[in-house]
Amino acid sequence: MNCLHIETIEKPQTFKNGITHIRLECIDCGRFIKYKPQHVETFKLWFGKHKGKELREVPKDYLEWYKKNGNDKKTIERINLFFQS
Numbered sequence: 001m002n003c004l005h006i007e008t009i010e011k012p013q014t015f016k017n018g019i020t021h022i023r024l025e026c027i028d029c030g031r032f033i034k035y036k037p038q039h040v041e042t043f044k045l046w047f048g049k050h051k052g053k054e055l056r057e058v059p060k061d062y063l064e065w066y067k068k069n070g071n072d073k074k075t076i077e078r079i080n081l082f083f084q085s
């Protein structure tokens with residue numbers, strides 16, 4: 001059976017150099033998918049009810065809403081990157 005790797009789980013993995021990356025693995029078959037880009041990880045919202053949270057901690061609904069209604073281009077750029085990753 002081919003697994004489509006639709007759902008992923010995030011697992012922090014610390015390397016010998018001390019840097020922690022988030023590993024994405026498939027929930028169904030456990031296969032490694034990719035590492036999440038670090039710059040996306042560390043971007044935090046600086047306004048609104050989710051102020052101070054990283055994008056992955058913010059409900060997707062809110063990010064989708066901001067993409068349509070928000071006015072900070074940089075934040076929208078980051079959200080787009082986040083959805084691609």
Ligand SMILES: [Zn+2]
Binds near residue numbers: 003005027028029
């Ligand atoms: Zn899979």
